[in-house]
Amino acid sequence: MTEERRNRGDRRGKPRRRTDRKVTAGSKLDLILDVTRRLMSITDLDALLRDMATATTQLLDADRATIFIVDRDRGEIWSKVALGTGAGEIRQPIGVGIAGAVAASGETINIPDAYDDPRFNPEPDRRSGYRTRSLLTFPMTGQHGRVIGVFQAVNKNGGKFTADDEETLSSLGASAAVAVENAQLVAEQRRLWTTLIETLAVTIDARDQQTAGHSQRVTRYAEVIGRAMGLEGIELEKLRAAALIHDYGKIAVPDQFLLKPGKLDEAEFEYMKEHAEKTGEFLAHLVFPQDMRDVPVIAAQHHERMDGKGYPRGLPAEQILLGARIVAAADVFDALTAPRYYKPAYTLERTLDLMDTMAGDHLDPAVVAAVRRHVHDLEWTLDSMKHTWPKPDDEGMEAAPESGLSERDQGSARS
Template sequence: MSTGAEQWQAILQISRQLNSQLEIDALLELVLEKMMEVVSAEAGTLWILEEDGYLAPLVARGPRAEALKGLRLLPGEGLAGQVVVEDQPRLVPDVRNDPTWARRFDDSTGFVTRSLLCIPLRARKGVIGCLQLVNKRQGESFTSDDLEVALALAGQAAIALENSRLYNWQRQLLNSLIRVLASALDARDPYTSGHSERVSRYAVLTGREMGLPPEELEALERAALLHDVGKIGIRDDVLLKEGPLEPEKWQIMKTHTEIGARILGTVEPRHLAQKMYEGALYHQEKYDGSGYPTGIKGKEIPLVARIIAVADTFDAITTDRPYRKGAPFHEALKEIRRCSGTHFDPAVVEAFIRGMSKALPEDDN
């Protein structure tokens, strides 16, 4: 940027983008690339403070940036380490005259550092890293105006980055808890161990073939993991019975869909749990209306449940049970196709078979 006015206009634009971005990878890219653009830097590195106190380069741009991968700064090492420890920005016109400069990075990458601008990323609970900008273009030196602009952006970037990390940690925690619950449910019956995970993989594979966006794929994955959560309310003499169930016990088993819906219907916020609720309640519905618990048919059945129905049946066919051996995958795929239009949505079946054909070795197709 050639003028201060242009720099501050860019800061306003970047701030709006930062406040709308929660995906951490995209956020890191945005912070570094825009900051380099604003101050006309040749290269840049976004260092993040890890739990052990080391600084790691999460994103690097510029000549030889790839060579930084795997390198870490000791606590307090180099200019970046000092900036994080002291929580003070630094502008170094000539690194050769600065004793804190860590020369080993230039030695290991072959890059020539002339000048540096290093800004701490200060969030609510302290410094979480630093933004390092290297070598102003056209051989010029960074100025106090560059420092002021970088400070303005770094403060907002740090808060946005902290929010993004919290968001991702919470999402990881939720996904981990869902997987633990699914594994605990599967563990009740040794013959269905891993069932929920497999159904989830098959469902996501199908959803991807159908072109579902990432957020819907994530919701589908969670719903598939918990589609059988209602079996927690089915007593052992029904759930664990070897062989076909008597009519009375079969009626009890069928209630797992409604039990699951009651459990998941209490999850808040409701709009985020809706797909899980639909998967639990409707995954035993059939495309021709002959399923349970409500007998709805066709597109009345939510898409998430139509996808889980195919994945669930495929896993049931291919899994060994005490009273029968699981069928080979190619036979199970034929059975799924045979039930297209009656038990299953034809569009879902085609997507499932396409996805499985890509994922399986040729001998299994």
């Protein structure tokens, strides 16, 4: 409150000041209810912690706030959100420091002057030039009475934190704990699903040493291209998942076709082409999260062509999802830059030249243009993934005449 407003309040007398306090209390309750509604709608843990930290500073009229989460497996508390500090992720052992002590004991610590408390670590202040004065550190208690997190508010504007502030955090903490546990459950389910997708990709790559690491590399390249085309958030996550399992249908391709070192005849090639459709069929048995339902479609479309001559469905360009167009380009990029039984690893310059010739009929010209624009990012990623390339002494990697892309890599161009 400004000096002018305080003076105006004094002139209006005590009865009006009591009314002002009631309005302030009512506004605080409204804010708590509003924050609670918002928290219950957020399932991303990082976003949730940011919202909680912002709400804490508003409710307590504090300068800064940090929300810590307890990691019992590592015996630590951590936070990616420390408003006003510019800090990255913070980690410290449970029981160490003021926040760590609250995590260990479950008791609130309200300190009028942080420098009078031996548990306070002044080193961050010395490094940043900030001066911590008052601290209110409050436990967030989840199911079964366990502490799952810690609120820490810093520097109450106009003085020290009060018992009313502790009560306010108690009101916020109950709903915040439910929201955090919900977000953690969603994150665990997402990790389980992601791990399943990664495992499926590994099983495919393990069948064929000639293309070992292919799914990992295509995923990394697709991510670079996707970012270049403006994808972010859930769209980028869908692209990564589809790239990882784009070849899963090869699980149904017999070894005599999949591992054949020489050229496939027409009948064998037709059998090999079925892997794209099988990818969609097999993945349809998985229950994907609601926001990831496009993943099987993207994966199954990566051999479709812009001229409508691709497979498995010969879709026209306008029906091919952008994610599938990006995976197709990443797939070709890896087929050219990595060594195969029929060719050495091509240089980046030659790879780009070949992809230019495929733009329009086979590949989306806009995607190829994005590859060109971000070639330095792709080059860095390529170098970082060379350890996944098949080795010269791997089975089937004996020297063979160079023949460009094989039907396994560019089969959709044969029409």
